[in-house]
Amino acid sequence: MAAAVACRQKGIEDILLIERGAYLGGILNQCIHDGFGLEKFHASLTGPEYAQRYIEQVIEKDIPFLLNSTVLNLTPQKEVIVINDKGLHHYKAKTIILAMGCRERTRGAIGIPGARPSGIYTAGVAQELINLKNYMIGKKVVILGSGDIGLIMARRLILEGAEVLMVAEKLPYSSGLPRNINQCLYDFDIPLLLSHTAVDIKGNGRLSGVTIAQLGKRGGVIPGTKRRIACDTLLLSVGLIPENELSRQAGIILDPVTGGPQVDERGQTSIPGIFACGNVLQVHDIVDNVSLEAEYIVEGVVEYLEGRLTKEREIKVELGEGLRYVVPQRLISRKDTIFSFRVNQPGQHKVLLFEEGRRLIKKKSLRRVNPAEMVRVKLSSLELEGIKRLKVRLV
């Protein structure tokens, strides 16, 4: 919606927004907690409230949209096939903006051994069942993974009368935002066990217990630390994966680390005229950044439509120490560019360096860094002028 609204604001007439769900707003609809919109709207909104602000703009600006309509195919020629209860439709576009969001990593993907009872949910599914469908999923809960959704669901489950026994995190630090650890665990006395994971699952029908063990420095189980926890529900908050099945189908090149398309500074994928923003490009922790990213890439969409987005150069952004990924992965023009990063580990008093060989282009000090928090830095066209190479690292 943010991209569609921005397109209309830039004067693009012919837009179509396609959504497979029954309403606009995506994942925001199930995030009924507050804290959304602090940057964008200077207010602490709930997810649905944040979405509503965009829905109103979509309606006001008369942007056509389809609901309950799933895109089945995307071609490199920028054609999409959509199905809904009216039939199967082809749409051909000059540009396409991918904003399909992300999905959750599952038990199968992280390979927790053990029995296969009911009562194992990913945090997002639990959130949907409770917040959107009004169901309760269990009584005694262990949460695996301290991602934000897991933390928020810990609080949610307590408020709904369940017992949350613990949050176990494989890493020696949490992968959730500090404010969420504070407000969702600390405030409710829920133990957070770092360097712990589930090593076995018991239960024939419904889940009856989970075995938790402590992990050593190399990630192996420390002998003698296994403990059986009786519970009826295991919630997994173990990572999000950008939903790029359509991108893959179209032959768009993906970045194995972000899971999203490789893009240039305008959010353009390896297929000219196909752009990506939001969680499909990289998993965001704050929705305001999703909106900002959408608005930012629309500049490139306009340029593309006007034939101004030409390839003036091809610079691969190299990744140095301390960083897990950088978006964009390449630069093709001479524009002001916002770079997004995730760091490898938590740290304090770090410096982010942008360099061309030995020449320092820009330096930014960061008081605290945390893998859970995306770092965004803008470089001006002037700073990027004339460079042949670009490397970023964190020291």
Place this chain on the structure above:
Amino acid sequence: MKTTNNQFDVVIIGGGVVGCAIARELSRYNISIAVLEKEDDVGWGTSCRNSGVVHAGFNNKPGTLMAKFCVEGNRSFAELCRQLDVPYKKIGKLVVARKKEEIKGLKDLKAQGNKNQVKGLEIIDSTEIKRLEPNLAGIAALYSPETAITSPYLLTIALAENALNNGASFFLNTEVKNITKLNNSYFKITTNQGEFTSSYIINSAGLYADYIARVVGIRRYCLYPCRGEYHILDKNVSWLINHLVYPVPQAGAGGLGVHLTPTIDGNILIGPSNEYIRRKDNFSTTSQIMKMLSKEVREFLPLISPGYIIRSYSGLRAKQAPSSEGGFWDFVIEESDTIDNFINLIGIESPGLTAAQPIAQRVVEIINKKERLSPNPDFNPYRKGILRFEEQDEETKKNLIKQDPDYGEIVCRCEKVTKKEILEAINNPLGARSLISIKYRTRAMMGRCQGGYCLTRIIEILREHFDLNPEEITLKGDNSYLLTGYRSDEVSKPCKKKKSLSLEEELPVWQQQLPAGKKG
């Protein structure tokens, strides 16, 4: 034909692929048949937990029933699948030697296959291997063009539905507890759902066939569960291999070695392991084996990385050979010599899926010899499965949506399953209603997100359709409920809020404060 409620000519214990095949073969005749299955659906024993391979028959000892029925089953499999609308693909198999010492093993296999009258076996060299399988390394291989793949659960379901359609009765959630023979003529079968009587009993209870035999006093059989664990890989990497790829079997092994199996739906299976365990209901996967499988398979195919795994599972072989001995003992398919009309099927391990139809025909032969069964004039060998929207061409898709708008709603995003297919699965003729039953029938929840998108939608469809309470929705029947009810409106205990920390303070971390529990 069926006279009173629970009185039948033949009771089949166990609705696995074998029990269902027997029910279908028997439904060609004018007799009343009941299948008693303890689970919420057919096929949940070993029949949904295997490799899904239609073996050619070169692995089995010449002269055994295993060899004979495997080869026969392989030959008639395509036709069986055609009649029952079950997917089948003859993709061929490579048994790959990586060391010189293994080449003799290949030659022995080929000779054994020839003796069993397996068609088309050929030993190929490394260039030919590269041509067939560009990603694979090997110095020589046995190529078997007749080896095929199928969907083991769809086959089991199809056999059951076809038998049902031809007059057989199915009783799910019905566990046989005791059997007695009355007046030396009728069997009285006690189950958790009441009593049944019958003139014949067919014991096709898979892993539990030894137990069922013991219940009537036959003590000579003992079945040991031998677990095979698998990983399932994402469809995105289905291009890695084109054929079934097996190592050269080791002497005395009770399995065929860790192999790569393309499934009919386009995933690849890695496995199975081979481990005797104690309990017959232990389908757990274990971290040691999961790691071993990943490692072992990379020796074959270095391109496989653990990131491609979307799920793991295990199946249990019904072994007659004790662990000290290992290896394969031949199928036992015979009428008991002490109890008339009691037919035992013991040790139906691999290739039991391939051989299901010939095994069933053998059982019918045994009964026919005694009874001279008259044919069922209405027998119809055909059955239609659920049409898969995703597999249709565009014109058909358009027409389908026009006929029924439910085809226009994608419920499972990964496998592109529509609401129409879910509805058909929910309304299956056997009356199985749990999520696993829907999963096997439609592939919903089987993709890379494992139900992340569709679980909620399916729950809603189920509730809408059958007017169920939230607690009544189960993963796999019995005690496997998914929801504990509706969200409560009251808060159970007051939550006192603490002073929030400022961002400058270190975040609190609780270590080692686990609630009391036993050491694992």
